[in-house]
Amino acid sequence: MRNPGVVVEGRPVGGRKTGKPRASGVSAARRSEIARVGGLARAQAQTPLERRELAHRAAVARWGRRPRVATAQDAPGAVRRLLRGYRAGALVWADPDHRYLIAWHILVRGDQTAVRWLRSQLRPSDIRDLVVRHRGHGCSEPEREKLRKKLRLTPADIPIRPY
Numbered sequence: 001m002r003n004p005g006v007v008v009e010g011r012p013v014g015g016r017k018t019g020k021p022r023a024s025g026v027s028a029a030r031r032s033e034i035a036r037v038g039g040l041a042r043a044q045a046q047t048p049l050e051r052r053e054l055a056h057r058a059a060v061a062r063w064g065r066r067p068r069v070a071t072a073q074d075a076p077g078a079v080r081r082l083l084r085g086y087r088a089g090a091l092v093w094a095d096p097d098h099r100y101l102i103a104w105h106i107l108v109r110g111d112q113t114a115v116r117w118l119r120s121q122l123r124p125s126d127i128r129d130l131v132v133r134h135r136g137h138g139c140s141e142p143e144r145e146k147l148r149k150k151l152r153l154t155p156a157d158i159p160i161r162p163y
Helices: 020-024 028-045 048-064 079-082 096-111 112-121 124-134 143-149
Strands: 005-007 012-015
Touching: 020 096, 028 112, 048 079, 079 112, 096 112, 112 124, 124 143
Parallel strands: none
Antiparallel strands: 005 012
């Protein structure tokens, strides 16, 4: 006897046929049910933190109204003034290294307008993670101390750098 695979509510889910061959013989309502069961199984396999992060990303993608930033050229004037030594069009927001460069300039030298803009683009935990991941690269020790104080980080997160 053939193994029916996973059985949900008395009906087998999965099997030999997959993709288009299977979908052609299944009603739209049944496909929706299979997708729902699969989604529940994936959700139950995730930790509560992973589910919360996924829900947050989905809500931001669905309801976020802020304009997307492609390069530093798209940032407000208060941010562009901080980046005068760089070609703002060449600093790509999607690149984590460029995002870190923009963030640390704002956090170390930026005014309230620039900091408010950064916080509208990234959550506080994302800002902290970005700075910790780069370990204060490119900063002098006074700037590192300022980052530690602003973001409540320790010397283990951003190492102390001798002069």
